[in-house]
Every structure is written in C-alpha cells, then in structure tokens.
Amino acid sequence: MSVLxxxxxxxxxxHTHRGLVKAVDGVSFHINEKEIVGLVGESGCGKSVSMLxxxxxxxxxxxxxxSGSAMFDGHDLLKYKPKGDEMRAIRGxxxxxxxxxxxxxxxxxxxxxxxxxxxxxxxxxxxTQTARKRAVELLKLVGIxxxxxxxxxxxxxxxxxxxxxxxxxxxxxxNPKILIxxxxxxxxxVTTQAQLLExxxxxxxxxxxxLVIVTHNLGVVARYADRIYVMYAGRIVESxxxxxxxxxxxxxxxxxxxxxxxxxGQTKSDRELVPISGLPxxxxxxxxxxxxxxxxxxxxxxxxxxPWPELHAVGAQHYVSCYVDTRETS
Amino acid sequence: xxNNVTNSVEPTAWSEVAPAxxxxxxxxxxxxxxxxxxxxxxxxVLLVITAIFAPWLAPYPPNDxxxxxxxxxxxxxxxxxxxxxxxxxLSRIIYGARxxxxxxVGATAMSVVLGEILxxxxxxxxxxxxxxxxxxxxxxxxxxxxxxxxxxxxxxGGGVKNVILALGVGMLSVHARMMCAQALSVKQNDYIxxxxxxxxxxxRMMIQEIVPNAFPALVVVAxxxxxxxxxxEAGLSFLGxxxxxxYPAWGKMISDGYKYILSNPALAFSPGIAIMLVxxxxxxxxxxxxxxxxxxxxxxx
Amino acid sequence: xxxxxxxxxIEIKNLKMYFPITKGLLRRKVGDVKAVDDISFDIKQNETLGLVGESGCGKTTTGRxxxxxxxxxxxSIVFNGTDISSIPEKQVRPLRRHMGAIFQDPYGSLNPRxxxxxxxxxxxxxxxxxxxKDLDDKVAELxxxxxxxxxxxxxxxxxxxxxxxxxxxxxxxxxxxPSLIVCDEPISALDVSIQAQIINLxxxxxxSLGLTYLFIxxxxxxxxxxxxxxxxxxxxxxxxxxxxxxxxxxxxxxxxxxxxxxVPVPNPVRERERVxxxxxxxxxxxxxPPTGCHFHPRCSIASAECEEFIPPLNTISGTHQVSxxxx
Numbered sequence: 001m002s003v004l005x006x007x008x009x010x011x012x013x014x015h016t017h018r019g020l021v022k023a024v025d026g027v028s029f030h031i032n033e034k035e036i037v038g039l040v041g042e043s044g045c046g047k048s049v050s051m052l053x054x055x056x057x058x059x060x061x062x063x064x065x066x067s068g069s070a071m072f073d074g075h076d077l078l079k080y081k082p083k084g085d086e087m088r089a090i091r092g093x094x095x096x097x098x099x100x101x102x103x104x105x106x107x108x109x110x111x112x113x114x115x116x117x118x119x120x121x122x123x124x125x126x127x128t129q130t131a132r133k134r135a136v137e138l139l140k141l142v143g144i145x146x147x148x149x150x151x152x153x154x155x156x157x158x159x160x161x162x163x164x165x166x167x168x169x170x171x172x173x174x175n176p177k178i179l180i181x182x183x184x185x186x187x188x189x190v191t192t193q194a195q196l197l198e199x200x201x202x203x204x205x206x207x208x209x210x211l212v213i214v215t216h217n218l219g220v221v222a223r224y225a226d227r228i229y230v231m232y233a234g235r236i237v238e239s240x241x242x243x244x245x246x247x248x249x250x251x252x253x254x255x256x257x258x259x260x261x262x263x264x265g266q267t268k269s270d271r272e273l274v275p276i277s278g279l280p281x282x283x284x285x286x287x288x289x290x291x292x293x294x295x296x297x298x299x300x301x302x303x304x305x306x307p308w309p310e311l312h313a314v315g316a317q318h319y320v321s322c323y324v325d326t327r328e329t330s
Numbered sequence: 331x332x333n334n335v336t337n338s339v340e341p342t343a344w345s346e347v348a349p350a351x352x353x354x355x356x357x358x359x360x361x362x363x364x365x366x367x368x369x370x371x372x373x374x375v376l377l378v379i380t381a382i383f384a385p386w387l388a389p390y391p392p393n394d395x396x397x398x399x400x401x402x403x404x405x406x407x408x409x410x411x412x413x414x415x416x417x418x419x420l421s422r423i424i425y426g427a428r429x430x431x432x433x434x435v436g437a438t439a440m441s442v443v444l445g446e447i448l449x450x451x452x453x454x455x456x457x458x459x460x461x462x463x464x465x466x467x468x469x470x471x472x473x474x475x476x477x478x479x480x481x482x483x484x485x486x487g488g489g490v491k492n493v494i495l496a497l498g499v500g501m502l503s504v505h506a507r508m509m510c511a512q513a514l515s516v517k518q519n520d521y522i523x524x525x526x527x528x529x530x531x532x533x534r535m536m537i538q539e540i541v542p543n544a545f546p547a548l549v550v551v552a553x554x555x556x557x558x559x560x561x562x563e564a565g566l567s568f569l570g571x572x573x574x575x576x577y578p579a580w581g582k583m584i585s586d587g588y589k590y591i592l593s594n595p596a597l598a599f600s601p602g603i604a605i606m607l608v609x610x611x612x613x614x615x616x617x618x619x620x621x622x623x624x625x626x627x628x629x630x631x
Numbered sequence: 632x633x634x635x636x637x638x639x640x641i642e643i644k645n646l647k648m649y650f651p652i653t654k655g656l657l658r659r660k661v662g663d664v665k666a667v668d669d670i671s672f673d674i675k676q677n678e679t680l681g682l683v684g685e686s687g688c689g690k691t692t693t694g695r696x697x698x699x700x701x702x703x704x705x706x707s708i709v710f711n712g713t714d715i716s717s718i719p720e721k722q723v724r725p726l727r728r729h730m731g732a733i734f735q736d737p738y739g740s741l742n743p744r745x746x747x748x749x750x751x752x753x754x755x756x757x758x759x760x761x762x763x764k765d766l767d768d769k770v771a772e773l774x775x776x777x778x779x780x781x782x783x784x785x786x787x788x789x790x791x792x793x794x795x796x797x798x799x800x801x802x803x804x805x806x807x808x809p810s811l812i813v814c815d816e817p818i819s820a821l822d823v824s825i826q827a828q829i830i831n832l833x834x835x836x837x838x839s840l841g842l843t844y845l846f847i848x849x850x851x852x853x854x855x856x857x858x859x860x861x862x863x864x865x866x867x868x869x870x871x872x873x874x875x876x877x878x879x880x881x882x883x884x885x886x887x888x889x890x891x892x893x894v895p896v897p898n899p900v901r902e903r904e905r906v907x908x909x910x911x912x913x914x915x916x917x918x919x920p921p922t923g924c925h926f927h928p929r930c931s932i933a934s935a936e937c938e939e940f941i942p943p944l945n946t947i948s949g950t951h952q953v954s955x956x957x958x
Contacts, residue, residue, distance in 0.1 A: 042822040159913050189685035190849065191910050194893035198909055216823055219852075219895025223902035242899040260827035262856030264894050265879045268834060273856070275827035279792050295824075520740035524803070527698045527813075528754040529727030542744040 004177055004210055005031040005054070005095075010068035010078075012046075012053045015061060019284035023049040023063075025234040028311075031178060036204065036211045038221030038242070041231035042280055047214050050231070051180050055091055056082040073177075093123040096171035098164070100183035106155040106163055112139075113151040116170055123174045138169040142199060161192035168200060175207055182214045197224060218261060222246055227317065230254050233281050233291035236311060240318035250320040250327065252298045290322075298324045360622040367618020373611030380427040388421035392578045401594055410600045413586060419597060422578040423604050429579045430608065433493050434559045440498030442505050442552050449509030450544075453517065454536055464510060471503040476565055483571035493572050497559050508551045512544035519543075546623035550616050557612030564605050580605050639709075640811055640843045641697065642673040646706035646716075648692050652918060664918045666692040668867035669706070671944065674811070679837065679844040681858030681875070683851050683890075685914060688864040690847045694813045697845065698732055699723045711810070728758045731804030735816035737796035741788040747774075747799055748784040754806040773802040777832060794825035801832065805840070815847045830857055851894045855879060860950060863887050866925040867917055869944060873951040883953040886926050924956065932957050 012024040024046040031037050041047045052058050054070045054077060070077040072090070080087040091097075099105045106115060116138060117131035126134065132151070139147035142165040155163055164184060171179055181200065185193035201224055204211045213221055221228055221242070228245045230238045230253065238251035249255045256276040263271075278295040288307045293299050302323045311319040361367055380387060389409075396416030404411045410419035452463035470478070479496035486492040516522070517540065525539050566572035567581030575582060580601040587597030649663035667689040674680045682690045696703045699715055708716040715726060731754075734740035741750055752770045755761040761769055771781035777798040788796055797817060804812050814833065818826040834857065836842060848854045854861055855875050862872040863886065871884040882888045889908040896902050910929050915921055924942050927933040937956055944954045 042824055161913055189914075190851065190893045191685060191889060192913070193895075194907055195909055198907065217895065218823070218897040219902075222897045222899045223895060246897055246899050257823060258897060260824060261897060262827075262830070262852045263898070264852040264855060264891065264896050266856065267858075267875045268856055273827040273830055275831055276824040277828075279794060280822060280824065520734045520736050521742040523695075523700060524732060524734060524740050524800075525742075525753070526700055527727060527730070527732040528757055528803070528807075529724040530753070530757045531724070534757065538745075539742055543742065545744075 002033050003030045004033050004072065006069075006071040007050075007054060008069045008071075010050060010053055010070070011066040012049050012058060012063060013066050014063050016284070021283045022234050022286060023283060024053060025286075027068075027231070027234070027236055029229050029236065029239070031210050031212060033177075034204075034208055034210060035227065036201070036213065036225050038225035038228040039212060039214045039231065040216065040218060040221060040228060042216055044280060044283065045231040046234040047231050048182050051097070051182060051212065051214055053078075055095060055097060055180070056080065056087050057091075057097075058082075089123070092119050092171075092176070093174040094176055095178045095180065096174070096176040097180045097182065098167045098171050098184050100186050105167060108155050111152050111154055112158070112166055115155075116151075116166070116173060119170055119173050134173070135169075138173055139166070142166070142169045142172075142203070143195075144169075160188050161195065164188060164192075164196055165199065168196075168203060172203055172207055172209070176209060178210045178212065179204060180212045180214065183216070184213070185220060186215070186217070193220070200224075218246075218257060230257075233286065234283060235291070235308065235321065236319075237292065237322070238318075238320045239311070240315065240320075244315060244318040248315075248318070250314055250318070250325075251292075251322050252296045252324070252326055253292050255326060256295070256297075298322075298326055300324055357622045361618050364618045364621055366614050367621070370611045370614025370616075370618060373607055374615055377427055377431060377608050377611065380424055381431040384424050384428050388418075388424040390418035390421040392422045392425040393417065393576045401590060401597075403594065404596055410596050411594060413583070413597055414590070419583070419600055422583060423580070423601055425578040426580045426583065426601065426604065427608075429490065429573055429577060430560050430563060430605075433490060433497065433563045433573075434556045436490075436494035437497035437501060437559045437563075438552055438556050440494065441501035441555070442548070444498070445502045445505030445507075446509040446548065448502075449506040449511075450513050450536055450540065452506070453510045453513035454532070454540065460510075463506070467503045467506045467510075470499075471507070476500070476562060479562060479566055480569070480571055483566060487574075489574050490577070493563055493566060496566070497562055500562065501555055501559060504555060505548070505551065508548060509544060512547050513540050516540050516543045546619075550620045550623060553619055554613055554616035557609040557616070560605065560612070561609050638675045639673040640676045640678075640711060641845075642707075642709040643693075643697070644671045644707045644709075646670050646693070646696060646708065647704045648689070648696050648701055649704045662918055665867050665920060666917055667696065667703075668920070670864070670867075670869045671706075672862055672869060672872060674843055674845060676810075677837070677841050677843055678860065679846055679858045681854035681861040682845060682847045682864060683849065683854045683861060684864035685849060685890075687866075687914060687917060689867040689917070690849075690864050691815055693864070694732075694815050694845060694847050697811075698727070698730055698813055725758070728754060728760070728807035729809050729811065731807070731809040731812040733797070733800050733804050733812060733814045733817045736820050737793050737800055738788070738820070740800055741796055743788050745787065746784065747779075747786050747788070747791070750788070750799060751802040751806060754803060758807060760807060769806075770802075773806060776805060776836070777802045792825075793821050794828060797821060797829055798832065801829075801836070805836070808840075809842075811843045811845065813845045813847070816849065817846075818853065819848065819850065826853070833857065851890060852896075863890065866914060866920050868925055869952075869954065870926065871951075871953045871955075872944070873953075874949075877951055883947065883951070883958045884926075884955050885930050885932055885957075924954075 007030065008028045010024055010027045014021040014023055027050050039047045053065050056077065058065065060082065065078055068078060077090065113132060113135060116135040120126045120131040120134055136147045136151060144150060144162060144165055158166065185196050188196065197220065200211060213225060215221060225242050227241055228239065229236050230245065230251065232253050238245065238249065238254045245254060249258055259274040260276055262273060276295050281291050290303050290308045293303050300323065309321050309323050311321045314320050394417060396412065398416065399412055400414050400416040402408050402412040408418050412418055448463050448467065452460045478500045482496035482499060483492055522539055525535055563572060564581030567579040568585040572581055573579035583601040584598050591598050646667055647669055648667040649665050651660045652662040652664060653659060654661045670693065682693060684690045692701065695701045697708055703716050706716060707714050711729065715723060748770050751773050752766050755769060770784060774781045779795060779798050779802065791799060818829050821829060837844060846854060846857055858875050860872060861875050861878050862869050863884065865886050871887045878887065879891065882891055889910045892905060892908040912929050921928050923938045923940050927937040930937065940956060942954045942956045944952045946952050
C-alpha cells in the first residue's frame with residue numbers, strides 16, 4: 001500500500017479580534033491508496049479546517065496556514081498558490097470534496113446538467129455532447145432514477161439525499177485519487193444516510209479512490225473506515241485501525257466519547273451513559289499543556305506540568321497522545 | 331501560561347466559555363471602526379448642537395430685516411451675505427437647523443410609532459388583519475410621499491405642525507412595512523414557539539419577545555428616515571407648501587435664493603449644502619448602525 | 632390497555648393534523664398535507680415515550696398538537712382527564728403550565744435579548760405564580776436543579792455554550808412544575824460529548840421530579856436509550872410501538888427493521904456482522920402519500936392488499952403494537 005497524501009505538522013491559525021485561534025495546531029496524517037479514513041471529532045476541533053487547508057480553501061485572512069507540508073504526487077500542495085493553476089488542477093480532478101449541505105453546495109440557478117458537465121469540460125476537456133453523455137452515466141451510477149430526463153432539472157427539484165448523490169457524481173466525475181467527504185450525511189435522515197454511505201463505499205471501490213470521511217458521528221465511520229484519526233482542540237489525539245479505536249481506545253477522550261454515546265440495543269437500565277464533564281475548550285489563548293486535561297478523569301501531575309504530548313506508537317498502527325497509560329488506570 | 335496550568339485543576343476552570351463581550355460594546359466598536367459612519371455622527375451632532383444653541387450661535391436674529399443692506403455679498407459682517415430682505419443668511423441657516431430637526435424628529439416619531447404598531451399587529455395576527463392593514467399601507471405607498479404631503483399641506487395649509495403631520499403620514503408606510511417584515515421573520519424563531527407553549531398572552535408576546543428583536547433594524551431605518559424627512563421638508567418648503575415665512579427653513583431659502591443664483595450664489599447654495607451635509611450625515615450614520623447592529627455580522631467581526 | 636386507564640397522563644385517540652395547501656389569490660384549498668394521519672397512543676405517569684422517525688414523518692407536529700401549538704384537525708388529546716384538543720386558545724393558556732417544552736435548537740429557542748433570569752422565570756411571570764421579590768430565589772433554585780451556576784443569571788443566551796443553553800431551556804420548561812415535558816430533538820444540536828450530559832440530566836430530573844416525557848428524536852439509539860416505550864412513525868402514522876428493548880430485539884414492521892439496521896453502531900465488529908437493509912427510493916411527500924399502507928412502495932414484503940388497505944395498529948403481545956398486514 002502506498003501513501004497518496006502525506007500531511008505533516010499542519011498548523012492553520014485564524015486571527016480574530018478576540019485573539020489567535022489555533023484551529024489546527026500540528027496535525028500529521030496520511031492517506032493510503034484505496035483506503036477509507038475517518039476523521040472524527042466534535043465541532044470546532046479542526047477536522048474540517050485540516051481538510052480545507054490541504055485543499056487550500058481556507059479564507060485568508062482571517063485564516064493562515066502557518067506551517068506544514070502536504071505531499072501529494074511528489075509535490076507539496078501547500079507550496080502552491082491557493083488560486084494558482086497548479087492548485088486548480090488538483091481540486092476537483094485529483095482531490096475532490098463533498099460538503100455537508102447539499103442545499104447550498106449546488107448552485108440553485110444552474111441545471112444539474114450544467115453543474116455535472118462543468119468539471120468534465122474543465123478538467124477532462126470533454127466537448128458538450130460527450131460531457132452530457134458522461135453525466136448521464138454518472139448520475140445512473142449514483143442511483144438517480146430516470147437520469148436522462150432529470151438532467152435538465154434544477155437542484156430544488158431534487159430531495160436532499162438526491163442532491164448529495166449528485167454531489168457524489170460531480171466529485172467522482174474526474175476519477176479523483178482522493179474523495180474528501182465533509183460531514184456528508186449530517187443533513188440527511190438515517191435511512192438516506194445508510195444509502196449514501198453504501199453508495200460511497202461502492203463508488204470508491206469501483207473507482208479505486210481513497211475516501212476521507214470527516215464526521216462527528218462515531219457510528220458512521222465504524223462500519224466503513226479502515227483507519228481513524230480522532231481530533232480534539234486542533235490536534236490528533238489518537239489514530240489507529242478502526243478496531244483499535246473502537247475496541248481498544250487508549251486516549252481518555254476517545255474512551256470518554258465511546259462511553260458517552262448510547263448504543264443501539266442498550267437502554268438506560270442496561271448501561272448508564274458516562275458523559276465527559278465540562279465543555280470543549282475555547283481555542284483562543286490555549287495553554288501549552290494537554291487541552292483535554294480539564295475534562296480528563298485519568299490526568300496525573302505530569303499532564304499539568306509538561307506540554308501536550310506527541311503522538312507515540314502503542315501498536316502496529318495505533319498512536320496515542322497521552323502521558324497516562326489508561327490501560328493501567330482502568 | 332504556567333499560571334493557567336496550575337489553576338486548571340478544577341474541570342471547569344477554563345473549559346468554561348469565555349464570556350462574550352457585551353453586545354453594547356461590540357456595537358460601539360464596530361460603529362466606530364467605520365470612518366464614514368463617524369463622519370456622519372459628527373455631522374449629526376453638529377446639527378443638534380446648532381439647533382439647540384441657535385440663539386447663541388447666530389450673529390443676528392434670523393428675521394431682522396435690514397432694507398438698507400439687501401443682497402449683500404459675503405463679508406466680515408455677514409459671512410454668507412444677506413438675502414433680498416437684508417436678513418443674515420448664516421443666522422437663518424442656523425435657525426433653519428432648528429426647523430429641520432424639529433420637523434424631522436416630529437414626523438419620524440409619528441410615523442415610527444404609528445407605522446410600527448400597524449406593522450406589528452399585521453405581522454403578529456396575520457390572516458385577514460394582515461391583509462387589511464398591509465393593503466392599506468400598500469395603497470399609501472403607491473402615492474408618492476411628496477404627493478401625499480402636498481395634498482395634506484394644501485388641505486391643512488403650511489406651518490410646522492402640518493408639515494410634521496403630512497410627512498409623518500408620508501413616511502408611515504416605510505416604517506409599517508419594515509416592522510411587518512421584521513416581525514414576520516422574528517416570529518419564525520423557536521423562542522416565539524417556546525413563549526406560546528408556556529401560555530404567554532398576545533400583548534406580552536409582542537412587546538417582550540418580538541419588538542426587542544426587531545429593534546436594531548428599526549433603528550437603522552428610522553435614522554435613514556430622518557434624512558429623508560429633512561429632504562422632503564426642504565422640497566415642500568421649496569414648493570411653498572411647507573414652513574411658512576418668515577420662519578427660517580432651508581428649502582424656502584433655496585427657493586427664495588435661486589432667483590439670484592448668478593449674482594449671489596451663496597444665497598441658494600449655502601442652505602443647499604446644509605441640506606446635503608445633514609442628509610449625508612443621517613445616511614452614513616444609518617449605514618454604520620446597520621453594520622454594527624446586523625446580526626449576520628455578530629461574532630464574525 | 633383499559634387496565635392502565637387511570638394511570639395514563641395523556642391519551643391520544645385518532646389524532647389528525649392536516650395542513651391545507653392553498654393556491655392562487657383566493658387561497659383556494661387544493662389539498663392537504665397530512666402531517667399526522669390518525670394516530671393513537673397514550674403515555675403513563677412517570678413514563679418516557681420515545682417518538683422516532685425521519686424528517687417529515689409528523690413527530691414534531693404530534694408534539695406541537697399535544698402542546699396545543701396547533702389546533703388538531705380531529706381526534707382527541709386527553710391530558711389529565713381533560714380533552715384539550717378543541718378547547719379555545721384562551722382556555723388552553725392556563726393549562727400550559729402543566730406542560731413544558733424543550734426545543735431542538737438551543738440557539739433559536741431562547742430570546743437573544745433577554746437575560747437568563749427572565750428566560751427561566753418567564754413561565755412563572757406569565758402565570759402570575761411568583762412575586763417579583765421571590766424571582767431570584769426561584770430562578771436560582773431552577774438553575775441549581777439543571778446544573779447551572781446561579782451567578783450566570785444576568786447573562787444573555789449568547790454568553791452561554793450550547794449545552795448550557797439547553798440546560799437553561801430545561802430550567803424554563805421546569806419552572807411551573809409541569810407534569811409532562813415534550814422534548815423535541817433536545818440533544819441533536821449539541822456536541823457529541825455534551826449530549827450524554829443532557830440525557831443524564833433529563834433522566835435524573837425524571838426520577839427526582841416524577842416527570843413524564845414525550846421524547847421526540849430522529850436518532851433511534853438515543854431514543855431507545857432514554858425511553859421506556861418507543862413509537863415509530865412513518866409518513867404521519869405510527870407503524871409500531873413497543874418496549875424499548877423489545878423493539879430492538881424483535882422489530883416486526885419492515886420499516887422499523889430498516890430503520891434499526893440503518894442506525895450506525897460505534898463498534899466495527901458488530902457493524903460488520905449486521906445486515907444492512909437499504910431501503911429503495913425516498914420518503915414520499917405527505918401531500919401525496921401512497922394509498923393503503925404508506926410504506927408499501929418501499930416495502931420488500933408488500934403485496935396487492937397493502938396498496939389497498941390501511942393496516943390497523945394491532946396489539947401483538949402486551950405492549951407491542953404493529954401496523955402491518957403481513958405480521
């Protein structure tokens with residue numbers, strides 16, 4: 001398995017009038033070929049910002065990519081100009097993205113045909129007729145019934161789930177190496193979510209694409225992801241194979257998250273939820289030590305005195321950033 | 331940093347959200363960061379000071395006729411010259427500020443109070459009440475404001491009171507529609523549903539839940555409206571149906587002065603510039619307030 | 632069912648809520664959105680009934696009918712022995728202090744221009760249940776109950792975090808000592824690590840205050856966790872009601888089965904063993920629901936009779952009811 005995208009030490013900061021927000025602060029991750037990776041964390045943990053930074057889609061200012069590299073195809077994406085031709089040739093063609101809101105990510109005044117064929121014509125230099133034919137194929141592929149006749153419809157004539165399918169079709173149209181799905185199913189219902197996730201899995205298998213699922217929902221990634229990164233307050237606190245994260249979690253935050261979500265089939269009489277106390281930190285003027293410390297039930301003296309620990313290996317592919325060996329404590 | 335660390339034993343020490351800065355301070359900060367808005371504010375403050383302290387600021391009484399010294403060019407004695415009756419133009423402009431301000435505030439207050447009550451009732455009760463009130467407002471709006479005021483002024487005659495009445499009715503539709511639109515959008519919020527679910531009555535609902543949330547937009551519109559009223563008043567006075575002579579009014583001064591525009595341009599231009607500055611001031615202040623009070627910018631800037 | 636009659640805090644019979652679709656200048660009625668289409672259930676004292684379904688299934692409308700924020704088209708809602716379904720608004724108002732409501736959006740459901748004190752105390756003020764001088768003490772007591780610091784009383788909502796706002800919303804719902812609380816998606820807008828705090832708070836309050844909950848949510852794992860019984864809604868109708876445990880272990884309605892299989896479980900081993908039933912197509916519009924059983928166009932076991940007959944809600948065993956001709 002070869003590494004497709006290798007991000008090292010990414011830092012993205014935002015300057016706000018209330019202070020410096022270190023939205024992403026020293027994040028390293030990689031994506032292998034034909035792999036499904038989950039990036040999990042709560043809102044504001046920097047999971048979306050990390051992905052947008054790699055794509056150079058951060059608004060500058062207030063944002064700024066302070067340091068880091070993102071090696072893709074032998075080039076560092078972060079060296080490219082955000083609006084330059086090189087970056088444009090990557091976006092949509094080599095690395096495609098789909099977003100949470102299928103309502104707003106499609107342009108309401110353009111037909112579906114225009115929006116699907118646009119990328120085809122732009123990146124693959126297809127002529128209008130070929131692009132249209134390809135668009136029908138793609139829409140059929142993502143399960144849109146009567147694709148030919150629906151091609152000239154406008155986005156508002158599609159339901160939320162259908163729009164997200166169109167987004168998937170557009171994202172896959174140039175056969176990208178990596179598909180980044182940023183909370184792809186948050187705005188849709190459970191049964192639609194199941195449809196979309198199954199579809200995405202099928203599609204990435206068919207197109208040999210790697211998939212990154214960015215989500216706050218642990219359940220969503222459990223079934224599909226090969227590897228998972230858990231983020232908290234701008235950093236990756238734990239990473240590993242899906243089984244490592246869900247069955248042998250080591251970081252107190254991961255452990256806390258798993259204990260605090262209800263599981264299907266268990267009622268209040270079976271298991272009491274153990275919430276994580278306190279609140280997610282406010283990212284302005286963060287202290288140097290572990291950001292999870294104030295909510296951590298495992299913390300030791302060392303956690304208060306020393307800076308945030310680096311990720312260290314605890315298994316073949318299992319990394320955790322914590323001074324405490326939670327296995328001993330529990 | 332070290333301090334922070336030692337203090338953070340309690341799980342809530344800094345996981346607590348930092349208290350956001352107060353709304354009022356944020357509004358002030360955003361407003362004063364817009365230079366043009368500050369210029370507007372300064373102009374309006376000057377207008378208010380001039381109006382209040384007119385008797386002390388004006389070098390001459392505004393209505394003192396000096397037939398020996400008519401149409402004088404600007405000079406050390408009369409900075410902006412004198413008009414065809416020998417009255418000091420500068421003094422009349424200073425007193426004119428009073429007239430403009432009284433009319434602007436009076437007409438705006440009247441249209442804001444009436445218009446917003448109508449708009450609020452229409453939006454809150456909806457249905458047939460909405461249809462009746464808003465169709466009436468639409469009808470009022472279809473007639474140009476100046477025409478409404480002209481008709482009323484010619485029926486009731488000129489004079490400050492009647493100008494206020496005429497312009498108040500003219501501006502009514504603007505404020506009613508604004509309030510209606512605001513209230514309709516505020517009504518969509520869950521806190522209105524929450525208030526209903528706790529059994530709150532209509533009156534309390536309107537006054538405590540809807541009005542405070544519609545307020546920022548109304549302040550902006552009222553500010554810009556003040557400028558519009560001053561402009562309209564000048565128009566009426568220019569047409570001779572506004573403030574009655576010899577009462578000093580900028581519009582009337584222009585209509586008296588434009589006959590001498592070639593021989594003595596200061597006569598028509600100086601009240602014209604006064605109107606321009608004041609209207610500009612209100613508009614800029616309104617823009618600044620809109621930026622400062624706009625909820626979409628809240629927390630972003 | 633009749634055996635529990637005295638024990639029921641709320642009984643809903645044949646509730647229908649149709650919203651007219653109007654067209655043109657004259658607002659001619661051209662049809663109905665059948666948001667709630669003939670549902671019956673009851674909630675016992677001190678019980679939590681979960682109401683689960685996808686968006687547009689009518690679960691929120693049901694909750695709002697019970698709060699009488701909507702005037703139901705037909706059917707009865709008996710609350711504490713009184714039918715509140717058709718009494719005029721003026722007479723509903725005093726009854727509202729016996730019901731509390733918690734809303735989904737902790738940002739939208741609190742008036743941004745009121746202090747936390749006013750928000751939490753408002754129900755008491757509205758019902759004239761308190762003197763001005765006692766307000767601070769009472770609000771402090773409420774704050775204490777929901778785990779808020781009473782020093783925060785003077786803050787306005789945007790100075791609270793999402794979880795704290797929802798606590799404030801709960802404090803408001805509790806102000807008048809209601810017996811029933813309608814919780815409409817109370818946790819879905821909150822961060823994952825905060826959700827459990829609110830669920831546990833709701834459970835604790837139920838025990839200590841003897842509350843009855845109608846818990847409306849789209850997330851089946853949350854509903855199942857907190858509820859004693861769960862009702863599953865699809866397109867305006869209840870398709871299945873059962874004990875929380877029983878619904879998971881032996882779901883009978885094909886829609887319930889599909890819904891259960893679609894809920895992700897944070898456990899890769901369990902996940903990979905589970906068979907996922909992926910439903911075909913999408914939920915039809917409630918303005919033009921299918922004939923017969925609303926679910927039949929997406930159902931894998933539907934036959935001709937399902938297109939024709941509306942299946943009744945049959946009692947299978949004890950408290951397990953299902954509305955399917957094939958069961």
